[in-house]
Amino acid sequence: MERSETEIRYFAHTTPDPTKQDWQPLSEHLENVAAIAGEQAAVFGAREWGEVAGRLHDLGKYSREFQSRLEGSPIRVDHSTAGAVEARTLLAYQSRPLEYIVAGHHGGLMDYGTPLDGLDHRLGAVDELPVYSAYRSEVVLPHRLSASPEIRTIFGAGPSSIAFWIRMLYSCLVDADSLDTERFASPERAAIRGTYDPTDLLATRFFHNAERLTALAAKTPINTLRQGIFAECLEMAEQPPGLFTLTVPTGGGKTLSSMAFALRHMQRHDLRQVVYVLPYTSIIEQNARVLRDIFGARNVLEHHSNFDPESDPEIDDSARSLSALVTENWDIPVVVTTNVQFFESLFSNRRSRCRKIHNLARSVIVLDEAQMLPTPFLKPCLDAVSELVTHYGATVVLCTATQPRVAGLMGGSLTPKEIVSAPGELYELFRRVIAIPLGAVGDDLLVSRLARHPQVLCILNRKAHARSLYEALNERRGRRRWRTVRIPRRRGWRARAGREAVFHLTANMCPVHRRKILSRIKHRLIHGSPCRVVATQLIEAGVDIDFPVVYRSMAGIDSIAQAAGRCNREGKLPTPGRVFVFRSIESHATVKGWLNRTAEIGEQVIGRHADPLSLDAVADYFDELYSIEKGGPHGFDEKEIMNLLHGSRQDPLAFPFKEVAEKFRLIQGTVDVIVPYDDEARRAIALLERGEISRRLLRRLQGYTVAVYPNVLKRLEDAGGIHRVGNRFIVLNNELSYSERTGLEVRNDGHYDLLLVDD
Numbered sequence: 001m002e003r004s005e006t007e008i009r010y011f012a013h014t015t016p017d018p019t020k021q022d023w024q025p026l027s028e029h030l031e032n033v034a035a036i037a038g039e040q041a042a043v044f045g046a047r048e049w050g051e052v053a054g055r056l057h058d059l060g061k062y063s064r065e066f067q068s069r070l071e072g073s074p075i076r077v078d079h080s081t082a083g084a085v086e087a088r089t090l091l092a093y094q095s096r097p098l099e100y101i102v103a104g105h106h107g108g109l110m111d112y113g114t115p116l117d118g119l120d121h122r123l124g125a126v127d128e129l130p131v132y133s134a135y136r137s138e139v140v141l142p143h144r145l146s147a148s149p150e151i152r153t154i155f156g157a158g159p160s161s162i163a164f165w166i167r168m169l170y171s172c173l174v175d176a177d178s179l180d181t182e183r184f185a186s187p188e189r190a191a192i193r194g195t196y197d198p199t200d201l202l203a204t205r206f207f208h209n210a211e212r213l214t215a216l217a218a219k220t221p222i223n224t225l226r227q228g229i230f231a232e233c234l235e236m237a238e239q240p241p242g243l244f245t246l247t248v249p250t251g252g253g254k255t256l257s258s259m260a261f262a263l264r265h266m267q268r269h270d271l272r273q274v275v276y277v278l279p280y281t282s283i284i285e286q287n288a289r290v291l292r293d294i295f296g297a298r299n300v301l302e303h304h305s306n307f308d309p310e311s312d313p314e315i316d317d318s319a320r321s322l323s324a325l326v327t328e329n330w331d332i333p334v335v336v337t338t339n340v341q342f343f344e345s346l347f348s349n350r351r352s353r354c355r356k357i358h359n360l361a362r363s364v365i366v367l368d369e370a371q372m373l374p375t376p377f378l379k380p381c382l383d384a385v386s387e388l389v390t391h392y393g394a395t396v397v398l399c400t401a402t403q404p405r406v407a408g409l410m411g412g413s414l415t416p417k418e419i420v421s422a423p424g425e426l427y428e429l430f431r432r433v434i435a436i437p438l439g440a441v442g443d444d445l446l447v448s449r450l451a452r453h454p455q456v457l458c459i460l461n462r463k464a465h466a467r468s469l470y471e472a473l474n475e476r477r478g479r480r481r482w483r484t485v486r487i488p489r490r491r492g493w494r495a496r497a498g499r500e501a502v503f504h505l506t507a508n509m510c511p512v513h514r515r516k517i518l519s520r521i522k523h524r525l526i527h528g529s530p531c532r533v534v535a536t537q538l539i540e541a542g543v544d545i546d547f548p549v550v551y552r553s554m555a556g557i558d559s560i561a562q563a564a565g566r567c568n569r570e571g572k573l574p575t576p577g578r579v580f581v582f583r584s585i586e587s588h589a590t591v592k593g594w595l596n597r598t599a600e601i602g603e604q605v606i607g608r609h610a611d612p613l614s615l616d617a618v619a620d621y622f623d624e625l626y627s628i629e630k631g632g633p634h635g636f637d638e639k640e641i642m643n644l645l646h647g648s649r650q651d652p653l654a655f656p657f658k659e660v661a662e663k664f665r666l667i668q669g670t671v672d673v674i675v676p677y678d679d680e681a682r683r684a685i686a687l688l689e690r691g692e693i694s695r696r697l698l699r700r701l702q703g704y705t706v707a708v709y710p711n712v713l714k715r716l717e718d719a720g721g722i723h724r725v726g727n728r729f730i731v732l733n734n735e736l737s738y739s740e741r742t743g744l745e746v747r748n749d750g751h752y753d754l755l756l757v758d759d
Contacts, residue, residue, distance in 0.1 A: 008064070008067065008134065009025070010025065010026040010027070010061065010062055010067060010134065010138070011023040011024060011025060011026055011061075011067065011070055012024045012025070012026040012028070012029035012030075012058060012061060012184075013029065013070075013181060013184050013185060014070050023070075024184045026058065026061050026062065026138070027138040027139065029058065029180055029181075029184075030054060030055050030057070030058060030139060031054075031055070032054075032176075032180040032183075033054035033055075033057065033058075033173070033176045033177050033180050034050070034051040034052070034053075034054030034055045034176075035051070035054070036054070036175075036176035036179055036180060037050035037051065037053055037054040037172045037173050037175075037176035037177075038050040038051035038054065040171075040172040040175065040176060040358050041053075041168075041169060041172045041358070043272075043358070043361045043362055043392075043393070044150055044165075044168060044361050044391065044392050044393070045148035045149065045150025045151055046148065046150070046151060046165075046169060046172075048142075048145055048146050049097070049098070049145060049151075049169055050169065050172045050173065050176070052087075052098065052141065052142065052145060053098055053101055053102060053169065053172070053173045054173065054176055054177075055139050055140075055141060056083030056084070056086060056087055056098060056102045056141070057080070057083050057101075057102050057105050057173060057177060058079060058083065058177075059079075059082040059083040059086055059132055059135045059139070060077070060078060060079030060080060060081060060082035060083065060129070060130070060132050061079045061132075062082075062132040062133070062134040062135040062138075063077065063079070063082075063129075063130035063131055063132045063134075064130070064131070065077045065130040066079050066130065077130060078128075078129060078130075080102065080103050080104070080105055080106050080107065081103050081122055081123065081126075081129060082129055082132045083098075083102040083103075084098065084099040084100075084102040084103035084119075084122075084123055085123055085126055085129070086135075086141065087099055087102060088123055090141055090142070090143050091142075091143065091144065091145065094144065094145050096653045097162070097165070097166045097169060097653075099119060099123060100112075100119060100166050100170065100655070100657065101166065101169055101170040101173050102173070103119055103122060103123070104119075104170065104349070104351075104657075105170075105173055105174055105177060105351065106351065107351075108349040108350045108351060108657075108658065108661075109166070109167065109170060109349035109354075109657035109658065109661075110122070110349075110657060110658055111655070111656040111657060111658045111659055112651070112653070112654040112655055112656065113648075113651075113654050113656075114656070114658075114659075120654075150391065151165075153391065154391050157390075157391070158646070159645060159646045159647040159652045159653065159655070160383060160642060160645040160646060161387060161391065162652075162653060163645045163655045163657070164346075164384070164387045164391075165391070166655070166657075167346070167349075167354060167357065167657070168357060168358050168361070168392070169358075170354055171354045171355055171356065171357045171358035172358045174351045174354060174355050175329050175355045175356075175358060178328065178329070178355065179193075179329075189325060192322050192325055193322070193325060193326070193331060194331070195298065195322060196298055196299045196322070196332055196333055197295075197296070197298075197299055197333070199263070199266050199267060199333065200267065202263065202295050202299060202333055202334075203263045203264070203266075203267055205294060205295060205296075206259065206260070206263055206294055206295070207260075207263075209294050210230065210256065210260065214227060221429075222251070222430070222571055225252065225426065225429055225430065226252060226253040226257075229248055229252055229253060229254070229257045229420055229426070230253065230256070230257045230260055232419060232420050232421060233246070233257045233258065233260045233261035233264075233419055233420075234260055234261070234264050236261060236417070236419045237260070237261045237262075237263075237264035237265040237268060238264075238268055239417065240269070241265070241269055241271070241362075241389070241393055241394065241395040242389060242395060242414075242416075242417065243385070243389050243395075243396050243398075243410075243414055243415070243416040243417070244261075244395065244396070244397045244398070244416055244417050244418070244419055245370075245397070245398045245399075245403055245416045245417070245418050245419065246258055246261070246397055246398070246399040246400075246418075246419045246420065247400065247401070247403045247418060247419075247420060247423035247426075247615070248399070248401060248420060248423075248426065249401050249426055249427050249430035249431075250401050250430070250561075250564070250565035250569065251430055251432070251565075251569060251570070251571065252401075252426065252430055254368075254399055254401075255287055255290070255368070256290075258276075258366050258368070258397055258399050259274065259276075259291070259366075261364075261397065261419060262274040262364040262366060262395075262397070265364055265395055266364055269395075270362075271362050271363060271364055271393075271394075271395065272359065272361075272362050272363050273330070273332065273333050273334065273335065273359065273363045273364070274333065274334050274335070274363065274364045274365075274366065275330070275335045275337065275342070275360065275363055275364070275365045275366070276291075276334070276335065276336045276337070276366045276368060277337055277338070277339060277342045277365065277366065277367050277368065278336070278337075278338060278339070278368045278369060279338065279339050279368075279369050279372035280338070280538065280543075284302060284304055284336050284337070284338060285302070285515075286544055287336055287368075288300060288302035288336040291334055291336065295333070295334060297323070298322055299332065299333045299334055300332070300333075300334045300335075300336065301323055301326050301327065301330065301332045301334065301335045301336065301337075302323075302336050302337075303327050303330070303335060303336070303337045303338075303341055304337060304338045304340075304341060324695070324696070328352070328355055328356070329355050329356045329359060330356040330359045330360075331359060339367075339372065339373070339374065339666060340666045340667060343374075343377070343381050343384065343664075343666060344664060344665065344666060345357055346360075346384045347380065347384070347641065347660055347661060347664035348661045348664075349657040349658050349660070349661040350661065360388055360392065360394060361388070361392040361393060361394060362392065362393040362394060363394050363395075364394070364395045364397070365385075365388065365394055365395070365396045365397070366396075366397045366399055367385075367396065367397065367398050367399060368399045368400070369399070369400050369562075370398035370399060370400045370403065370404060370406075371400050371402045371403070371404045371558040371622075372558075373404070373406075374666050375594065375625075375629060375636060376594070376634070376636070376637075376638035376639075377636075377637070377638065377639070377641070377664065377666060378406075378409065378629075378636040378637075379409065379635065379636035379637040379641070379642055380637060380641040380642055380645075380664065382406055382409055382410050382636075383410075383642060385410070386410050386414050389414060390414060397419070398416060401561060401565070402557065402558040402561045402562075402618045403423075403615075403618070404558075404622050404626075405619060405622045405623060405626065408626075409626065409630075409636065423615060424615050427614065427615050431576070432567075432568040432569075432571045432573075432576055432577055433550075433564045433567045433568050433576050433577040433578065433579050433613070434576045434577075434578060434579070434611075435560065435564065435579045435581055435606075435611070435612050435613050436578055436579065436580050436581065437581050437582075437606055437612075438580050438581065438582040439582065439583065440582070440583050440584075440585050441582040441583065441584060441585065442584070442585050442586060443468065443469055443472060443584070443586050446458070446469065446551070446582070446584075447469065447472045447473055447476055449551070449580075450469075450473060450532055450534075450551065451473070451476055451532075453532070453548070453549045454530045454531070454532075455524075455525060455530065455531045455532070455547055455548055455549070456531075456532050456533070456547060456548075456549045456550070456551065457533045457535065457539070457545070457547040457549070457550045457551070457563075457566055457567075458532075458533070458534050458535070458550075458551040458552075459535055459536070459537060459539060459540060459550065459551070459552050459553065459563050459566075460534065460535070460536060460537075460553045460584075460589065461536070461537065461553050461555060461589065461591045461595055461599070462536070462588065462589060462590075462591060463506050463507070463508060463536055464588045464589075465553070465584065465586065465588050465589040466504065466506055466534050466535060466536050467504070467506070467742060468586075468588055469534050470502065470504040470534040470741075470742070473502045473532060473534065474502050501520075501524060501529065501530055501531055501532070502532045502533075502534070503517055503520070503521055503531070503532070503533045503534070504517075504533075504534055504535070504741055504742050504743075505517055505518070505533065505534075505535035505536070505538065505539055506535065506536050506538070506742065506743055507536065507538055507706070507707065508706060508742065508743030508744040509706070509742075509743035509744075510675045510677055510703065510704045510705055510706050510743070511702075511703045511704075511705075512677055512678070512680075512681070512703045512704055513675075513677055513740075513743065514538075518543065518545070521533055521545060522544075522545060525545060525546060525547070533547075537555070537559060537562075539566065540559060540562035540563055540565070540566070543566065544569070545566050545569070546566070546567075546568065546569035546570050546572075547566055547567055547568075547577075548567070548568060548573055548577055548578075549567065549577065549578050549579075549580070550563050550564065550566055550567040550577070550578075550579045550580070551579075551580045551581075551582065552564075552579060552580070552581050552582075553581075553582060553583070553584055553589065553599075554581060554582065554583040554584075554599045554602060554603050555595070555598060555599050555602055556598030556599065556601065556602045556621065556625070557601075557602050557605050557606075557612060557613070557617055557618055557621035558618065558621070558622075559598070559602075560579070560581055560602060560612065560613065561613050561618065563579060564577075564579045564613055567579050579613075581606065581612070583599075583603065597625075597628070598625065601621060601624050601625050601628070602621065604624070605617055605620050605621045605624070608620065639663040639664065640663075641660055641663060641664055644656050644659060644660050644663075645660065667707070669709060669710065670707035670708060670709055671707070671708055671709075671710065671713050671730060672705040672706070672707055672708075672730070673705060673706050673707075673708055673713070673716070673722060673730050673731070673732055673744070674688075674701055674704055674705055674729060674730065674731045674732065675704050675705065675706055675732050675738050675744070676704075676731070676732060676734070676738075677704050677738065680700070681701070681704040684697055684700045684701050684704070685701070685731055688701065688725050688729060688731075689725055689731075706743065706744045708744070713730070716732075716737070719737075720733065721733055721737045732744075
């Protein structure tokens, strides 16, 4: 005899026990998720919405079909749509936000009106759903939700603010769902969460470390200036949460000073965490290492594609386990991450990427090297920053030596406050280089000039140009003996003989390879050995190297200033370092689009200013650049993200969440190729080919990938240079396609050609 609905016990999750004594009751799971989601959403005034979302999200599990699936039936059951249907039935016009997040709590936020797979279509196909009405005996749902002052403000701000709020509420739900499932299924993992130190203890460690460094530092004018910047950051940290700028010259100690601001600000205003956002993984690695040394590895998450906590010898076992967990939701005091990870998560529709973003509410977010915010997506990026500051209690610091003038682009009344009192005076006091325009230069002359300097860095705009110049320098080295010369060292000048060395750095090298090359470069610089480096712009931002002379192909003033930051970085030279800026006449140096536009404006600004690196020149550059871009066809929003988030005239809440996520890609159209660079990579690839795929293995492999565009991938495939592992992974077949000197290559007609992928 078939049991009635009232006799059936409904479960959310199972164990191997066939008696079901320790299975998790569905009502318990719904209440647990409601409590967690409500607590998380309360941070931005939406507790009741979070609680109701938690109760709604798994109502579809009240069907007999789903319970049969838990008992081993192979049938597929849609359990996500039911709660969205009930929200629409019970809450009328208030239901739309809940419809999005409940229906998408596994598959991702959907577009509203897309035919066949849109949210509205799915909610209209209720006849296809299994019967789930048994929920009414266990779950109580309201017919109206309250609107807090925070929610009224958000809903009054327009459709894009509502879309952002829906994504934040979605984050609360999917994180709560994952946390409760983890507590039931993996209590040992759940017990690791939250095992970090309180803010006050972290601040004590940090400031004790700062006092120690100050006591050990030489009493030089530069160190006195750094201490003054540090003190001003502490003073401004008393200000209420909001938008700030920190304009500090290279060498001014902005990393530690901005962290001092963030920690004191957290203490004074009861904020939750620090999120440090940088443009390049090379900067993240060194900053995260410094912060782990100060705070302890268990309190710092380094989150980017090339970091593997499992293989880092500096991190102990407990911290490794915690780091692996908190990459999922950023529940940790200090996060160090990339622009790509940060902003793409804010515009994502996927559960895994959105899960963390609710933790950005009431946080201190430092956008380091703020001039690197992606201009084609600047409008949506700044809109997201504005939302976090205006509606979610976050403080955002735009931190750089070359401050972009973004205040006029943010809309509303949000105006940044500068942390240091006299940025212009600081620039003059920290000035350690002079920029020298060379005009038009060919490669023959450029090689001749580079050969005169025993230690020199040359930064170019294209990989093709960098490769050609590198080969020309090597050819010259082979033809003639370069004389030993006097090279500046940390203490005065010292003659140093040694084997001549020319290095090449490009994104055609996998991260592990680049780190090895950089280590060799730093060693030679420190020990006064000859060292000539030809690189693309990947070396510009935050890489801690110090050359006496730098050559920079014409670019935007911000890029030239970044290049200047690699010259006389420590101020040890008896005279200012020299940064030579030139315009190449070679065809293989030609750039198009954005790089060409910034280079043209940079050249014009250089012609108007005696010091092209001054703050006045930087302001002139950004004013002209932003004026041109603002008047362009897309106005800082190449993919028209903001238009998509304004809904339609007929239905302002008809958001295309999936379409936005697909279009908001800061790195467009590349595919990762895994390189068998060393024994570690080859062992990892062997595991991958045996099907032993795990998150740990994928993190290990990230350090051995090179991003290529589709045309390059086709050339590799046509040459038999790659093979595929399943549908997800592409592996370089052998080391003959990869050069220790230049990175990824392909055999073509008996010789090696560089695969040209412009940066």
